[in-house]
Amino acid sequence: MPESTATTPTDLRIDLQRIKEDILALSEIGKDEEDRGIYRMAFTDADMRGKRWLIDRIEQAGLKSNVDGAANISGIFTGKTEKPRVLVGSHIDTVPCAGALDGTLGVVVGLECLRRLVEAGIETERTLELIAFSDEEGRFGGMFGSQSVCGYVTPDSLATMSDLDGVLLQEEMRRQGYDPLAALDAARDPDSIRSYLELHIEQGPVLDRMHKSVGIVDEITGLFTWSVWLRGEANHAGTTPMDMRNDAFMGLADFAHEVPRILEENGSERSRATIGKAQILPGAANTVPGIVEFSIDVRDTSEEFLDDLSTAFQKALSAIARRRNLKFDFEQKSYLQPVACSEDIVEQLRTQAETLNLEYHQMPSGAAHDAQIMGRMVPVGMIFVPSKNGKSHSPAEWTAWSDIEAGANVMLQTLLHLAQN
Template sequence: MTINFDRLKDHINTLAQIGRQEDGGIYRMAFTPKEQEARKWLSAQLKSARIPSHLDGALNMIGRLEDTNNQEQPAILIGSHIDTVPNAGALDGALGVLVGLECLTRIKEENIQTSVPLELIAFSDEEGRFGGMFGSRALSGQLNPGIIEEATDLDGQALKEVVKALGYDPYQALDASRPSEQIKYYLELHIEQGPVLDVEELSVGIVTDITGLFKWQVQLTGAANHAGTTPMELRKDAFMGLADFAHEIPRILDENGSEASRVTIGNAALYPGSANTVPGKVEFSIDARDVNIEVLEEIKTACRKTLSAIARRRGLQFDFNEVSVIEPVACDAVIKKSIEANAKKLAYGYKLMPSGAAHDAQMMAKIAPIGMIFVPSKNGVSHSPHEWTDWHHIEQGANLMLNTILDLSK
């Protein structure tokens, strides 16, 4: 069975125009007017396909196919998100929602009776205006009143006030939690957001694991002093501590990491920030990832020991704050087997691979077996107007998702 590719292509192109600005980027951040416009458009497509839909308490949009024979059974959920980062491309998140819409529409058109209900879900605020994965955390029971009360965006706007302004009660997000007994599987199609499939010229990736991560904000404090009068051997140069640590990262990964390990210093600031002053303080971020929780803990320990040793050697003070921690999760063996069998049946080139980025599927793994399909990202680009996937890869990924859904819902 195949999708209606012309319709899917039209949906992708139409949704991509909602929030597009003159710089070519898409600005459809969570709970903004353009994201609300996209939600109305999606609701209209579900109505046109005769798929009943509703919003839950976390403002997740859910379309559901069921009949009198299966409505009491646990459902298969197919989802992703339609909110974007600022200056985004057309496919991150949106492709998974639109492929799910197309799959349910085709099943509805063919009057196929599945043994379980099928649900399309467009999660709210995956990209992190208010912390990230708000909708999937709500649905999987990982929210509490404190998170809702404290969440703000970079402009200082409070989540609860933004949601109230839309006409909803923010605390109803706590009612979106669903018991695991209601969900048989969760499936998600996503662009890879990396270069592997594109370089290897493969149509699809079958995700084996989703990376875990920890993020630190680190501070090394020394002494600011005159750049011309302070001898090199008498300096307490905070930047040199950062430089030492950056050079230690390959060793840390060689000794403690795996092929899936990543450590990134993505942000750094020197103080006082004067060209003729020895930096007395440096603040920087560490983003570390791996698909194995034990490996991730070893990397964490190694980073802490290395920074402590560097601080002692250079006469610095070392402090850090753990900003966030997400545990890695494994994809379900039954789902992986189904995806692989259908990829072989369709004669698609594929690869078993981990995901180096976090996804709504990671949250859903708390309450349901999960599976993910990747399609290639052209040149590995994502979160950019240059983000793209060739049309034939999109078509193949969508056909693979459709046949996997049919297989798992027999």
């Protein structure tokens, strides 16, 4: 039932108990009883059960539900005008052995915000739409739902996208009753969307260590990932003198020591570079390594710095290869442009946090999110809440309920402001 008219929009707060109930209920869908991890990967049966659960909760809240061709789930709070709508959301698919909050928290908080407007009998100028995007976590490459909304999915990509086991996205979509080509119809007109907001756990340790309840994201990092090969000459470990070796692994060791210098000279304080995987061939204890293949993941919130780092890493690898008598080659596996959050939305988030007497920290996002894709098309904003001990993508992932309540109330008041202006 609508609340008393004594409740004004600025007094409106979320119902934390209901958020708790929704988080805990959804965490049971796809949970493994042995490792306690959640397995709700995109377009699995568990993911479909999660989507049906969400549709039920949307309709119970008195909102209109919708499912588009990419299997994005929406809940719609209809405004008084046809002005461009405000979107809020995230995703409910997970990585294998996931925690309960990554993605899910943003969807549940978005639902609660719209639910509170219904209960309070508030009318808004603009329509508000909750959206839970498909396959953010990357079973089939990641960001499938938001890329579909932005019109970045093509017939060719639909025909070729597959998971690590070779299962095609189009096969899984058909198995779940979806026409893959209908994902092309999920594309939205940018002029129909005022903005997109997302609340997410930080997935890092910064807010937790600072004891701040809210992070206000100003930029979302861009990144590139390479596969790199250094090729030398495999030879006998006992009979090949040290000064006569073309040791591919020594080339990698040299490069690993160069990474901090390159970041300092060519990057920014927001630059990150990680060598996360390496393979030594032939891989025998008594053989000088002939080939090393390794990955490098490089991130920054500035495209200019990313370009500079790319050039610097190539120069360093070429120089090491010449010095060690190796051959150097690389392949770029992925590239995501950095995205700046809307200055107006960042300012509004700051204003609402201050009005609620919350301590906040303005910060970048070092991880990719659906907001990064949406930010290429419409103004975006993001709220972070702390991750206990920086944990994410594991059953140990958690956030204090008080921090969730703080972030959710900032979201509620920001959505109200955006929907009325």
